Amino acid sequence: MSEFNTGAGDPETIGRRIARLRKRAGLTQQGLADLAHISRSLIQQVETGKKNATPSLVAAVAAALHVDPAELYGQPYRGETAHQDRVHAAIPEIRKALAYMDVPPDLDVPLRPLDVLAAEVATLRKLSLAARHVQVGAILPGVLAELSVHAVDHGAPRAWELLNAAQAVAAALARRLGYNDLAGLAIERAATAAARADDPNLPRLVQLSRALLMMTIGAWEPGLKLVRRAGDGMDVSTPAAKAVYGGLHLRAAVLSARAGNESDAWEHFGAAEEIARSLPPRMPDFYALQFNPANVEVHGVAVAVELMDFDEAIRRDARMVKMWQRSPLPPERRAHHEIDMARALVSVNRFDAALRRIVQADRTAPQMARYHPMARETVTRLLDHYRTLPEPLRVLQDRMGLS
Known part of the structure; x- marks a missing residue:
């Protein structure tokens, strides 16, 4: 279903899709909550737009409803x-x-x-x-x-x-x-x-891609098994291999966070930090992984956001400006960080700050912001918050087809 419309009614949000598919399955909010192992009040708040639909919630609801998470996100986002x-x-x-x-x-x-x-x-x-x-x-x-x-x-x-x-x-x-x-x-x-x-590193990079797809569809535990198995017995005697090994730990950190395993998430993140510190300061970007201290710090913010420790995410974000000056990141990584921070700030009701971050994500990588489910979810929350829309938010609304 396209999220572009001609003005007849509001576009369908993630919460409204959950409600529609829940009713199609013949479930009450309590029935869906029981199957997804989350609270009924959270289902109610997401369906009515009072809370963000996190990737973890979308994955749990999709599994309970036997649909692909992309269907709840409304992907692919098609234009008119x-x-x-x-x-x-x-x-x-x-x-x-x-x-x-x-x-x-x-x-x-x-x-x-x-x-x-x-x-x-x-x-x-x-x-x-x-x-x-x-x-x-x-x-x-x-x-x-x-x-x-x-x-x-x-x-x-x-x-x-x-x-x-x-x-x-x-x-x-x-x-x-x-x-x-x-x-x-x-x-x-x-x-x-x-x-x-x-290249002996390529099969392990494939597992890294597989784990990212598993994270996208909400298969946290299989994804974790995959990345841990990919790292077993790995020869990390070269910088390229170390970068791949560090990338596996970063993927495991975010997967663990989405699964709610806080200690495992920070343990994997700490391992990635150690690997990044052991690499030469002017290292090539092996396999376009962008494995470097700045990208590791970006993942630290992402881990905190996925664990819903928004205060920790905000604290870590405060260190990022100096880090990026020393080690610039490509637009995709910078925009992803801005989207994560917008999610965190909306969740603590700092709506003006969240708007600035989501606008910055759009300026940094407009095609990414346009098609990222969490960027769209954040914009939807901001649209619900403001009685009179700030012009930057109105522009985002039009670009994303949410008007």
Whole structure:
């Protein structure tokens, strides 16, 4: 269901979707609360817009109602015009390109050399870190198709390595836009490519992507098992391997927080901090992981937010300005942090501060803010709070199709 409308009634919020799907399942609020192992009052407050729907709540309700969390979020967020909907235009071609694993396509253009395609993959990674979804979609299908020809027809490990990287970008784009089935397919393809490359870190990176998808769909415990297994026996003698190992700990920290395991969350976070401190200060960005002290601190705020320790999140956020001056982060990570802080500030009724942070997220990475469920949920809460809408909030309302 599109969240763009023509003015006839309000767009459907997460709370209203929960109420609609609950009624369709023949459940009372108490019945849903019992199945989801949460309180009836929380269900009531979320359905009526008095409290934010957190990722943990959405996952619990989705499991109780036997639906994909994306359905409760309303994803994918489609537009009413070609311009509003252009971010989705590449999805059919990406689906087609991911089907080429064993039977590469007949190309309509000459096959470019691997060096040229390696530069394209580097560009895709930069665009992905900048949350430039439309631009990623414009380049990605062709790169996937050409790399499939190189990998299958010639079998060079480098071709499989580049194909794995492009498939990881595809998984990230699909997940961000709410196409969880497509993200799963891309991860499966990336696993096949990783097994045929020469880099021993790639299979572990695939597990990192799988765990992120599991977090998206609310499978906290399986995701934790996955990342812990991926780190078992890992050779961390190189900086690249340390970065991957640290990334696994960060993923485990957020998964543990979403599962409500506070001690495990901070233990994994502490391990990631130690690994980040052990790395050279001017280290390359291995695998576009952005594993560095600044990104670790961003995850510390995220852990606190997921644990609903909003005071701790606010305290940690106060240290971020100096950290970012020493170690700048790409737009995707900065915007994600702003969204987390907006969530925290709304939850403690600091609505003006929350508005400033969500506006900053939109300025930093507009395509990310437009399609991020928690950004949209925060804007919805702000719309409910203000009797007279501040102009920045009105702009966000229009951009997100919530008017």
